[in-house]
Amino acid sequence: MYKKALEFEKVTFSYEESKGAILESLNFDIKxxxxxxxxxxSGSGKSTLFRLITGLEIEQTGRILINGxxxxxxxxHVGYMPQEDLLLPWRTILDNAALPLELKGVAKGKAYTQVKELLSEFGLEGYEHRFPANLSGGMKQRVSFLRSVLSGSNVLLLDEPFSALDAITRLSMQEWLLEQWQKRKQTILFITHDVQEALFLSDRIFIFDKQPLKEFQQVKVPLERPRSLQDIDRPEIVKLKHQLMEELRMKVDA
Incomplete structure (x- = not known):
């Protein structure tokens, strides 16, 4: 029996009851x-799900469990990496990365030590005293991911973190993210509009449909780990990608 990192048990949520539920008696778990x-x-409930998990919204009925x-x-209780890096422009990279530790009451000196121990691993060594304006988009996202890791949670929510990057940087960041995940073995829930990105990164893909979200299709990615970008070109994966894209197109057109 596997250990569950995140569970939704019959969760129902609506912003305004008169407009109907966004989620209705939704059940799922992530190991x-x-x-x-x-x-x-858009509008299928992805962002609402993240808001519920982070506690920014509260379910009307049901239970959300984190690590049981x-x-x-x-x-x-969860780490969150948004689409935009949300780095504070007046703080150095060191100060930005240390922010979640400061919010937990960790002394500044101790927080700096924890950050510095990870700078090389995150490709940021030598940049700790720079400001966000002096970093590339990819490096800003590395700082943002470092900040989510320093939250201390084993459950990380990543909301389209690479969507604003150019194609080459995006591929590089996908490979880098997989390396970090394989090293840390944290649980990641990742929102994306890119089917190929989902196939490359994931163990499973959740396909959200129209509201209210009562259940959803789940696809197990038929790729072993470790994997490389070349694996995406395998015939069975290309076929699956086109199948999923067609299904999503039909759901949007319906």
Whole structure:
């Protein structure tokens, strides 16, 4: 029996009851150390799901469990990496990365030590005293991911973190993210609109449909680990990619 990092048990949520539910009696779980991507049209509930997991929204009914526990407030119990890096422009890279530790009350000197121990691993050594304006898009996202890792949670939510990057940088960051995930074995829930990105990164893909979200299609990615970008060109993966893209197109057109 595998250990569950995240569980939704009959979760229902709506922003306004008069407009109907976004999620309705939704059940699913993600096991510890798993990489799961969510794809789906805009408005299908992806961002709402993340807001519920982080505790920015509260479910009307049901339970959300993180590492088997239900928390009165989930804020701080998961790491979150948004689409935009949200680095504070007036703080150095060192200060930006140390922010989650500071918010937990860690002394500044100790927080700096923890950050510095990871700078080389994240490709940021020598840049700690620079400001965000002096970094490339890829490096900013590395800082953002470092910040989410320093949250201390084994559950990380990544909301389209590479969508604003150019194609080459995006591929490089995908490979880098996989290396970090394989090394740390944290549980990652990843939102993307890119089916190929989902196939390359994930163990499973959740395909969200129209609201209310009661259940959804799940696809197990038929690739072993470790994997490389060349694996995406395998005939069975290309076939699966086109199949998923067609299904998503049909759902949008329906």
């Amino acid at each position: 510890e150390g798993e990489f799961v991507s969510i794809v789906g049209a 526990q239900q928390h009165h407030s989930r804020l701080g």
